[in-house]
Amino acid sequence: MNGFKLEEIPSQSGKIAIVTGANSGLGLETAEGLAKVGYKVIMAARNQEKAEEAQAKILKKNPNAMLDILLLDLNSLAAIKKFTENFLNKYDQLDLLVNNAGLMMPPYQKTKDGFESQIGINHLGHFLLTGLLIDTLNRFPGSRVVSLSSIAHKNGKINFEDFHSRKKYNAQGAYSQSKLACLMFAYELQRRLDKKDYKIVSVAAHPGVAMTNLMQYLPPFMVKVGKAIGPLLLQPPKMGAMPTLRAALDPSVKGGEYFGPSGFGEIKGAPERVHSSRRSLDREVANKLWELSEKETGIKFL
Template structure:
C-alpha cells in the first residue's frame, strides 16, 4: 500500500462534504483539508458562534473556501432531524459524510432522548444522521461515509442489557462501547451497501492518541494530564485527522476499510489500514445493534 499524501489528492471541486464537530480539533483539521481541496464543506456544529469562528479561521487559510454552517446538536435526535430537513432542502447530493464529533468519559448523564450521553452522541445520533441523509448519499456516485472510532473500541463490548448504562456506569466502558458501535456500524453498512449493489462506501478511521479537545469532559485531574500526555506520546490534531482524510479521499480506498496510525500500538504515525477487534466483526451482534438502533432512534433505515 502506497503512502498517503494529501498533496497527491486531486481537486474535490463540485463535491459536497459534511463534517460533524467541524469547529475544533480533528473536525476542524478535516474541514480545513477538504476546503483546501476545494470541496464544498458543511460545518455541522452545535454552537453558532464557534462554527462562525471556525469558518473565519478556515477562510484565513483558504480565502476561496466554499463553506456553509448548518447547526447540529448530537445530544438531540430532533436536532438531527431538523438538520437533515435543512440539508435536504439545499442539497440533492452528498459525497462525503464524516461522522467526527464525539465526547469522551463524562460523568454519567443522558441526552435529550434518554440515552447515555456517549452512546447517544457518538453513535445513536450519527446512526440517525446517516440514515436520514442516505437518500442523498445513494444519489451520489461513489459517495462515502466515514465513521470515527477509537483504539478504545478494542476494550468495548455491546451490552444490549445495559446500552444506556442505567444498571452500572463506567465512563471508560461506555466510551469504548460507543466507539465499538461506530465501527460495527461502518462494517454493517458496507455489507448492506454491497448487498444492495449501491455505488457508495462505508469506512472507518481512528486518530490514534491525539491532542484535541476530546479530554475536556474528563475528571479535573485526568483532564489536566490529557493534553500534556497526548502531546508527549501522541500526535497533534492535524496528524490525527489524516486517517479520516485517507478514508474520505484515497481513490484506492475500499468499503469496509479501517484506517489508523501505523506507529507503536497505533498511537501515532502515518495513516494506514489497521485491524480491529474480533468483536467488531461479529455480524450477528452488528445486525442486532442495527435493529435496536432503528427502534430507539425511531426511523427504519432503508438502503
C-alpha cells in the same frame, strides 16, 4: 496503500461534504483538509459562534475555501431531523458524510431522548443522520460515509442488557461501547450497501490519541500530564485527522476498511489501514445492534 499526501489528491471541486463537529479539534482539521482539496464543506456544529470562529480560522489559511455552517445538535433526534431537512432544502447533492462529532467519558448524563449520552451522540445520532441522508448519497456513485471510532473500541462490548448504562455507569466502559458501536456500524453499513447494490463506500477511521477537547472530562491530573507529554507522545489534531482524510479521499480505499495511525500501538503516526478487534467483526452482534439502533432512533433503512 503506501503513503498518503493531501497535496497529491486531485481536485474535488464540485463535491459537497458534511462534517459533524466541525467547529473544533479533529472536525475542524478534517473540514480544513477537505476544503483544501476543493470540497464544499458543510460545517455541522451545535454552536453558531464557535462554528463561525472555526470557519474564520480556515478562511484565514485558505481564502478560497467553500464553507457553510448548519446547526446540528446530536443530543436530540428532533434536531438531527431538522438539520437534515435544512440541508436538503438547501442542497440536492452529497458526496461525503463524515460522522466525526463525539463525546468522551463525561459524568453520567442523558440525551434529550433519554439515551446515555455517549452511545446517543457518538452512535445513535450518527445512525439516524446517515439513514436520513443515505438516498441522497446514493445518487452520487462513489460517495462515502466515514465513521469515527477509537482504539478504545478494543476494550468495548455491546451490552444489550444495559445499553444505556441505567443499572450501572462506567464512563470509560460506555465510551468504549460507543466507539465499538461506531465501528460495527461502519462494517454493517457496507455489508447492507453491498446487498442493495448501492454505490456508496462505508469506511471507518480512528485518530490514535490526539490532543483535542475530547479530553475535557478526564481527571485534572491526567489532563495536566497529557499537556506535558502530549507534544512528544500524542497526535496533534492535524495528524489525528489524517486517518479520516485518507478514508475520505484516498482513491484506493475500499468499503469496510479501517484506518488509523501507523506508529506503535496506533497512538500516533502516518495514516494506514489497521485491524480492529475480533469482537468488532461479529456479524450477529452487528445485526442485532443495527436492529436495536433502528428501534431507538425510529428509522429503518437498508
